[in-house]
Amino acid sequence: MSSSELVCRSMNIEPNLSETVKAEFDAFCGYCGVELKEGDAVHLLKFKKSFIDQNLCADGSSKYACPHCNEIMNRSKFLLPKLSTGIFTEQGAYPVGKNTNRAYFLKNPPKPPFLFSVNIGQSQHIVWKAPVNLSNEVFFVQLSNHVISINHKKLMGTVKHLHKLRDIHSQALLDDWALNNKKPQQIDRDKLNPFYFLGMKGDVVGTYTLCSWLKDLVESELIEESELAEFKQLNWGEAWLLNAACIENEESNVKPETFTY
Template sequence: MGWKKEGNSLEREEQRMPTHLIYQAWKKTGRLIQNTKDSKGNDIQKEIKLVDPMTHKDMEEFDGYCYLCGEPTTHGMKLKKVFSNVFTDWNIGKYRTSTHVCPACCFTILTSPERHALRTFSNVANKDNLYLPNRVEMREFLLHPPEPPFVINLAVSQKKHIAFKGEVNYSRDIFTVMYEEMPVLIDRKEFTRLLELVEHFLYGFTKTEITTGDYNQKRILDFGIEEWEAFEERVKKYRGSPLLDVVMFVAQKIESEEKLQCYMASELKMNTLQQQHSSSMPSTAAGTEKEDQVGSTCGDKLNDSQKLVQNEQLQLELF
């Protein structure tokens, strides 16, 4: 790969490496805008100015291989010019005898005069655009990834260099994201179901309670013991998993009690049907009563995603 090749072959090969995909995406993006909030919580837009390594004073001609990505390059910056004295990921380098870092890898590490650096932002990149999404926007990217190839990095501490540890994805259905320094495999259908479960659960509980399993007893009573048990039964098997960590990072609380009641009705009906299915003497009356409840509670107000989940639940296709 690298900087010696020209045309489409260069672009195709660069897409194999996360830093190269990110750098090429940035060069095509133009102004890089982040939707964020000010100190008072007001929505604002901020232009993020990152460094183009090719214009950096320490970039020089170098005919060799990049220390980080291991790819051939005609330009690079010396290691001591790129990494600070607190850098500890020396074992990550794919070509450890090299003395230089290529422009694409430099781009993901350098800090601009405006004190902007890629490490401080969660980011999504495909071949055409680099995005710096907030958590609400990142939620949408995880539910609806961009056209492959793409890279998704979630910066939790906003202090660690994770871009060169990421993975280029070629599927929108099963893909890998970097959650801080942890690669997490995402099955989009499973992720969607777990996210919807958690977001409804957040109506009555905190993220800490759901993550740890240590619930406030009064909130359980307020939420409803049977309803809490139905939610807890589904979320507990994910506790301690990186998938739940990713879900918690982007989950948004359901604010509508009506939506919660509709979701809970379908969940409780599923529980009833499960119990009937395993019983030697099933009672169809309870199932019919619950089905009527769902219909009267939800009506036609479910969106397509909710209808899909409800249909799968009613068919006992448990995740």
């Protein structure tokens, strides 16, 4: 199943076959690379002047586009982050624009096949090039023009480790307030992020700069510096998503409602 077909299925979109022709020979869809047989209903592949992703096409020299890719590419709403940022499954499409929604699916990857795409604010079609995941143990996320791989067991192991460090940090604050006769304050654990990434847009995606509270734990001799090594074993995509995966609030445990075109 191609990515475009899965997206169409998830949103109950029926491709328009009124302008198709019959393939004159066996070929592949120029966009997604799905196999097309002689006699199949296809569209003649015509790139728009604004299209600049020929290098990302499966076969840019192909004469044909499959009906599903043609449908996606001709619907301008798929240029918008709202429709191009989501989890697409055979059971429906789910929003992951909010970090809390993203957290739910990082904790609970859907049953394959599924597609996970995140548009970081640019007006572009990305769902057609997102890999179709056939496993929820190791899967891929289309982050605009980047494809990042996620080892789920490794990511969630790091989340568990981070929660332990949050416990140590929170207890240290409580002990300090008690020692100095200060009124205890509300501790927002979800603000204790591991990395200095810039929100959902992922502007800083190539660094592993740890937040100061983690370094403070080492300097205060509450943990050994070796306990920070676990964060460095993540690839940059896993590190970028860790800030969402480690969210603990109740909303992150609620499966979001599906969305439609």
